[in-house]
Amino acid sequence: MAAQEDGATQAATPQWRPELHYTPHKYWMNDPNGPVFYNGVYHIFYQYNPMASEWGNMSWGHATSTDLLHWQEHAVAMPFSHDRDIFSGSVVVDRNNTSGLGTADKPALVALYTSVFKEGSSHSAGIQAQSLAYSLDGGFTWQAYHKDPVLTLSPDSMHFRDPAVSWYEPGHYWVMTTVVADAPVVKLYRSDNLIDWTFLSDFGPAGFTRPGMLWEMPSLFPLPLDGDASRQKWVMMIGVNPWSIAGGSGTTYFVGSFDGRTFHAENLPPDGSDPAAYDWADHGADHYAAILFSGGPAATPLTIGWMNNWDYANTVPTEPWKGQMTLPMTLGLKTINNRPRLCFAPDAHYTALVASRKSYSPGAFQLASGQKVLPDAARGDVLDIHFEIQGNGARSAGLIVRASPDDGTGTRIAYDFDRHTLSVDRSHSGRTDFSPRFSREHIVNMPPARSLSVHVIVDRNSVEVLSLEGSVVITDLIFPPSGADHVIAFAEGGSATFTHLDVTPLMDHGVRD
Incomplete structure (x- = not known):
């Protein structure tokens, strides 16, 4: 994170000043x-x-x-x-x-x-x-x-x-x-x-x-x-x-x-x-x-x-x-x-920080076609998330982070079980109008599998997504509105099982600029 400002300079966009970066x-x-x-x-x-x-x-x-x-x-x-x-x-x-x-x-x-x-x-x-x-x-x-x-x-x-x-x-x-x-x-x-x-x-x-x-x-x-x-x-x-x-x-x-x-x-x-x-x-x-x-x-x-x-x-x-x-x-x-x-x-140093914090860990759950807004214990604009999903007929499944409760805003992290692709879609992540070259979705071909483990690091203006033992990384800036701090689980086209989910809020760590 940046060191605390000297008072003479006030950030115009403090909601996007990163905590971890x-x-x-x-x-x-x-x-x-x-x-x-x-x-x-x-x-x-x-x-x-x-x-x-x-x-x-x-x-x-x-x-x-x-x-x-x-x-x-x-x-x-x-x-x-x-x-x-x-x-x-x-x-x-x-x-x-x-x-x-x-x-x-x-x-x-x-x-x-x-x-x-x-x-x-x-x-x-x-x-x-x-x-x-x-x-x-x-x-x-x-x-x-x-x-x-x-x-x-x-x-x-x-x-x-x-x-x-x-x-x-x-x-x-x-x-x-x-x-x-x-x-x-x-x-x-x-x-x-x-x-x-x-x-x-x-x-x-x-x-x-x-x-x-x-x-x-x-x-x-x-x-x-x-x-x-x-x-x-x-x-x-x-x-x-x-x-x-x-x-x-x-x-x-x-x-x-x-x-x-x-x-x-x-x-x-x-x-x-x-x-x-x-x-x-x-x-x-x-x-x-x-x-x-x-x-x-x-x-x-x-x-x-x-x-x-x-x-x-x-x-x-x-x-x-x-x-x-x-x-x-x-x-x-x-x-x-x-x-x-x-x-x-x-x-x-980062993994020690995460280990020192309290996580939301609901245990395994199944989700039919639809969405599940995770409880307030999983809310935050600075989060560490580990999840594993298994397809039980679903076409795709994953999480939406930095989301509004109605899913109008959010960054979508999805695994497509049919195409075997991992993607980050920031089309509705918040501000996207500042450049026509701000690409909306990034897709990685993955080995065929019916389950996938994903690690997500969420900061105030970014997501870093790691999978396949860290050999696949997707790093994207996002600019969500204040208050878009929910996590939403979803499955499409059938059922998916979240066999593992840990969401660790890190928001109150350190000094916020």
Whole structure:
């Protein structure tokens, strides 16, 4: 959640200020940058306009947390200047002092980020290159490195951006993934000191490029398949805009191998295949620019993304802020339907919060064609929901969340037993008139089954739906009216059994802005 406001700024739409997801007090925010865990504190930096609620004046905003739920906003970490904007990048803890910028006892935090040069700089206007800054006080103040930039393309490019850096343990060196966004191609580099970079290889295009498609925010990381360290795979996660699975911007991924130089993707569909043939981290409209935390306290990778879509990001009806983060999720790689799939799960801090709260759990019940408004114990605009449904002749069944009692307003989460699809329909979720590109329904093909388990995280202006061991995620913004806080169970075309249902209200957790 956002930290409490200072009183000088009053939110015009407090009913949509999220409780569980980070937002700045005011103004524009997009991609997360350099999330890092250091000395017991989680830091997120992010693309920020410190002057307006629209994209521009790109700088790095900054917030910290000890539990990934309560966030404190800080002063702008790296502001734009007369000669450059500060685009996306990453932060690492240089524990072995490979850069020489810190000490063994007090390692430097090192940021690699994209400088976008302006008129009056030593570069042509619009040129993008990778720069370095470092912090010796735990991420609160930053010094630009004297060699600037540390990595350029030859010839110069206006689309060379988004460095993500990690330590490659087998080779004992750093690896950077960047993009030439409009090519589109991922470029890999190595360095022994975070300053001097050597080209390794290119990845892409992977066969599903379309006119105008950009690749952004690439990340490369290893995961054990099904928890078996002897079966390690590598995952390349890439932001795609437009042409995502739900329209506009989204996050795709490739599973394969990495030998320290080249990433090889496995099981690629034939060139020219529809984007639906590829693997997507999220099938909703509002998950983009996902990036991993570095320096994490656990071996399991932790990711966070921008919960928005470039199709309508500038017009979402929130004030005085515009933009928010997804809930941080841990990542795993599991064999689902005979192939490796990236799987998401809420972080332990979130699950501990849910476990500490009282749930509404009615036990199993059957519902013939029709609806059942759940009692007040299941009401709320911030909820955690687990349910399992089994078809007994029903064509479809599920829940409507953030609903009015008459079902005039609500976000519909449904499993179609005939078509074997899971869907989120936000056609009647509240405000939808702010953009014709605000897509209404998002549908995922699922393996044939007569029952399905679903986990739903509901916040004041969003739903995150997870199923199939977290390999299917649908993340969507919604803008419901105040008072639309009911949950409604439904079945259509026959009977369905809700074999399990837990609804946990979280609304009074923390400070409401």
